[in-house]
Amino acid sequence: MILVRRRPLLLALLWLVTLAVGAALVLVPTADVNGATFTVTSTGDGADSDIFDGACDDGTEACTLRAAIAQANAVPGLDTIDFNIGGGGLQFILPGNPLAEIAEPVSIDGFSQPGSSAGAPKIVLYGNSAGSTADGLVISSGDSTVRGLVISGFAGSGIRIMNNGGNTLQGNFIGTNFIGNSALPNGTGIYISNTPDNVIGGENGGDRNVISGNREGVVIFDTTDGNSASRNRILGNFIGTNSAGNAAVGNSNGIQIYSSNNTIGGTEAAARNVISGNNFGVEISLTGNRVEGNLIGANLDGTASIANGTGVSIWNGWDDVIGGSAPAPGTLSLGTAPASIFRAELATASRAISSERQPLARLR
Numbered sequence: 068m069i070l071v072r073r074r075p076l077l078l079a080l081l082w083l084v085t086l087a088v089g090a091a092l093v094l095v096p097t098a099d100v101n102g103a104t105f106t107v108t109s110t111g112d113g114a115d116s117d118i119f120d121g122a123c124d125d126g127t128e129a130c131t132l133r134a135a136i137a138q139a140n141a142v143p144g145l146d147t148i149d150f151n152i153g154g155g156g157l158q159f160i161l162p163g164n165p166l167a168e169i170a171e172p173v174s175i176d177g178f179s180q181p182g183s184s185a186g187a188p189k190i191v192l193y194g195n196s197a198g199s200t201a202d203g204l205v206i207s208s209g210d211s212t213v214r215g216l217v218i219s220g221f222a223g224s225g226i227r228i229m230n231n232g233g234n235t236l237q238g239n240f241i242g243t244n245f246i247g248n249s250a251l252p253n254g255t256g257i258y259i260s261n262t263p264d265n266v267i268g269g270e271n272g273g274d275r276n277v278i279s280g281n282r283e284g285v286v287i288f289d290t291t292d293g294n295s296a297s298r299n300r301i302l303g304n305f306i307g308t309n310s311a312g313n314a315a316v317g318n319s320n321g322i323q324i325y326s327s328n329n330t331i332g333g334t335e336a337a338a339r340n341v342i343s344g345n346n347f348g349v350e351i352s353l354t355g356n357r358v359e360g361n362l363i364g365a366n367l368d369g370t371a372s373i374a375n376g377t378g379v380s381i382w383n384g385w386d387d388v389i390g391g392s393a394p395a396p397g398t399l400s401l402g403t404a405p406a407s408i409f410r411a412e413l414a415t416a417s418r419a420i421s422s423e424r425q426p427l428a429r430l431r
């Protein structure tokens with residue numbers, strides 16, 4: 068009797084579960100799981116007119132970058148922001164005040180603008196009108212990508228990364244004009260605050276960022292335990308040169324790292340950064356950071372000097388590695404004590420050296 072009475076109950080429960088799963092599937096359409104694509108069609112600065120409608124529209128049936136970011140923030144999942152402005156070609160976007168923080172993962176692809184290609188970005192985000200402390204793009208979402216943009220003229224940072232890591236920045240000109248041959252400074256080109264696993268650049272030609280002309284080129288800063296901004300990689304970029312890698316468009320400081328266990332360059336030739344033409348090429352604090360395989364104070368071919376004032380400086384650092392993978396010749400492991408101050412000068416005004424030829428470096 069008991070079994071007979073329970074069976075309908077079980078069936079009813081199963082039926083309810085089936086209904087609930089079915090309803091959930093209906094309520095969460097595929098578009099939300101995979102995110103949406105918003106295509107910027109206007110250089111305007113208008114806000115999205117209705118954040119709840121899932122469409123990027125400033126109210127005039129145009130999609131601005133400001134509206135696209137707002138709408139991407141409103142739609143769950145990894146969204147894409149593409150560009151198709153004015154039928155293609157060079158376009159300038161001048162925010163009148165800071166853009167919204169990117170709070171949901173997004174892939175912003177400036178190379179989608181017709182006419183844009185690796186080494187020739189056509190979407191210029193220019194910060195001259197954005198305010199005295201404005202950043203260009205602020206990314207707190209983590210797992211976001213920014214490709215193929217020119218980001219210049221912001222008083223704060225061109226790109227500021229905070230709260231969550233795992234972001235990828237590739238193919239951008241940060242701190243220069245759209246040709247990549249003169250400075251339009253940001254305060255800081257790229258600022259990574261307390262987040263790990265970000266990638267700046269890459270090993271394919273189109274991945275290269277030109278980060279030049281800024282006060283600070285790249286800053287990786289840890290204000291917490293010294294290990295929060297770790298495992299960041301800076302590879303394959305031009306830092307302090309023009310987009311051809313053959314003349315200086317210097318940052319005051321190319322790369323500043325106040326954190327541990329980050330890598331500049333790598334063991335593959337394609338991972339090599341050109342870090343040249345800056346007052347200071349690389350400044351490092353704390354521990355476990357690696358600077359290997361780069362051209363520091365030289366042009367892209369390593370055939371001529373583009374001197375930094377100082378190539379690499381290590382301040383209050385220990386067990387940082389400069390110059391390649393141990394035990395290869397040229398490895399220089401500096402320091403034994405946290406309080407020690409070391410200074411390695413890897414480039415001189417008259418001599419182009421690569422870090423593989425690190426024995427030329429000296430401590431003082």
Ligand SMILES: [Ca+2]
Pocket residue numbers: 115116117118119120121122123124138
């Ligand atoms: Ca909308």
